[in-house]
Amino acid sequence: MSVTETVLNAVTALFVNFDAEAAAELMKPDYIQHNPSVPTGAAPLLGFLPALKESGLTATPHRILTEGDLVVLHATYHNAQAFGAESLVAFDVFRVEDGKLAEHWDNLQAAVPADQTASGRSMTDGATEVTDLHKTAQNKTLVTNFIDAVLYGKAPETITDYITPDNYAQHNPLVADGLDGLSAALQAMADAGTPMSYKETHIVVAEGNFVFAASEGYLGDQHTAFFDLFRVEDDKIVEHWDTLSPIPTEFAHENGKF
Known part of the structure; x- marks a missing residue:
């Protein structure tokens, strides 16, 4: 499995299927977390999945790029009140090691509709x-x-x-x-x-x-x-x-x- 496939499969397990068992197979136990609000390690994130599923969280990917062991995912999360807003635009960066997610950085911002932006473009449309x-x-x-x-x-x-x-x-x-x-x-x-x-x-x-x-x-x-x-x-x-x-x-x- 390529590093891109590893990330896509893990993100699907985490934020689409909310399948802790499948996600755990794709994460190192000592997963290094840089999101300020989430404790480090795989276990805290996996333990949060039932609440995310209950919240109705959905993820819409827009772009993905890979260089070496790093994968960047540009996505929108809806029903994302657990992370601070109803809809959030996110960049998630994952480092893959030995076929598993080893480290994660992200940056989240509340989504602004295209009819409310200075350019008339949304925060995620455009070339992919x-x-x-x-x-x-x-x-x-x-x-x-x-x-x-x-x-x-x-x-x-x-x-x-x-x-x-x-x-x-x-x-x-x-x-x-x-x-x-x-x-x-x-x-x-x-x-x-x-x-x-x-x-x-x-x-x-x-x-x-x-x-x-x-x-x-x-x-x-x-x-x-x-x-x-x-x-x-x-x-x-x-x-x-x-x-x-x-x-x-x-x-x-x-x-x-x-």
């Missing part, structure tokens, strides 16, 4: 097909350099080296399409006293035309996790999805957010 596998390394370098130069603020004036001004589809609910939309949103954040700043990127996963990055930084003075997914086409970033979530000061474990 993985293409250009031969350009995985090149696209990963492009996005990594973009994060370093633009999101870290080292050389923001170079943004058009990475994004064409009029060809940038945005799925962040507060940001309109194009570079004008991004600039306006960033200025609005600054004016509101909540400027966005990236400080460290912990995970980068690339497959073909998709590159995912998990970073931390601040919105104003709020310690925040930024999980970003970029689609690259013809050596430019043309589409972006993300979830933002505050990083709490207290965790159900000692593993931290990252």
Whole structure:
């Protein structure tokens, strides 16, 4: 079984079938958990499955990408009040070891309908097909350099080296399409006293035309996790999805957010 198949089978067992026995076969007992609210280890999550089933939780996958032993799943969870909202958009990152889930990171944000977003796009629609596998390394370098130069603020004036001004589809609910939309949103954040700043990127996963990055930084003075997914086409970033979530000061474990 490939690492992608392992993750899909485990997620199905956990959040579709709520089958603790099947899920346990695909999880290491010392499963390392980074979700702030869930204790580490396989047992606590498996023990939570009856309550999740009772809640009516459903999972809708949108995108999946894999690099090495890491798999990124972009999904929507409905009836997800147990995790904080009726509908949540999530990026789940799994590390697979010896054919089992060994570690998990995630970032959840309440879903915003497309008719309430600045771009008119939902947080999850858009392109889904993985293409250009031969350009995985090149696209990963492009996005990594973009994060370093633009999101870290080292050389923001170079943004058009990475994004064409009029060809940038945005799925962040507060940001309109194009570079004008991004600039306006960033200025609005600054004016509101909540400027966005990236400080460290912990995970980068690339497959073909998709590159995912998990970073931390601040919105104003709020310690925040930024999980970003970029689609690259013809050596430019043309589409972006993300979830933002505050990083709490207290965790159900000692593993931290990252």
